[in-house]
Amino acid sequence: MNEKLAAMLPCRSIPETVDFYKAIGFEVTFYQERPYAYAVVQHGEVELQFAALKGFEPAASYGACYITTDDVDGLYAKFRKGLKQELGRIPTRGLPRIGPLKDTTYGMRQFIMADPGGNSIRIGQPISEDFHHSPVPKEPVAKALHMASLLGDSKEDYAAAAKILDRLLSSDVPPPSRVKALILRAAMAVHLGDTPLAARLLSEADQIPLPATDRISLADDLLRAEDLRDNLSDS
Secondary structure, eight states: OOOOOOEEEEESOHHHHHHHHHHTTOEEEEEEOSSSOEEEEEETTEEEEEEEOTTOOGGGOOOEEEEEOSOHHHHHHHHHHHHHHHHSSOOOSSSSEEOOOEEOTTSEEEEEEEOTTOOEEEEEEEOOSOOSOOOOOOSHHHHHHHHHHIIIIISOOHHHHHHHHHHHHTSOOOHHHHHHHHHHHHHHHHHTTOHHHHHHHHHHHHTSOOOHHHHHHTHHHHHHHHHHHHHHHTO
């Protein structure tokens, strides 16, 4: 027996949705406007099907799916490149948008993308055989960063994450952790609509010298900062 699963997701506009997925490298395998608007896009073995709903509000969408891969870094780079070519920037807020690539506490390296229909597309690669959440760090700086990331990036409670990071940044924090906190706080500022603050935080992060080993360990964060700067230049 051979089965295949295809995700069926809502959208407001089939042309808008199809253009987005074509930009990041999906192939359109089915398209119709009548008797109802429907399309299918495919990337490798991944198939996503979309139906346009009258009166649909993307910002209120609960559509979601999880895609597993053995090359999440490669897909992230491909999707970012496609969006950069299509939009002239990497969208980090609003719809569509693509979130940061990061290692999670539950054994996955992943990023979250929201398409024009507000559907949450998570793409991840296993980096552990244990998919249970690891314990919350006990060390204060690591704990604060963990909680801020959880609140901001996973639960989208940007204000709560910002409060944790403001407290952390008002204390003495080692340079690598301070850079990480500044970039995460800048991301929260962007989501909260305070782009001048985001620009100041990113500038402060840029002024902190880091040895090569720290730059390697902070590669995901530094890439996030690059995307945030691109968005600020268009604000």
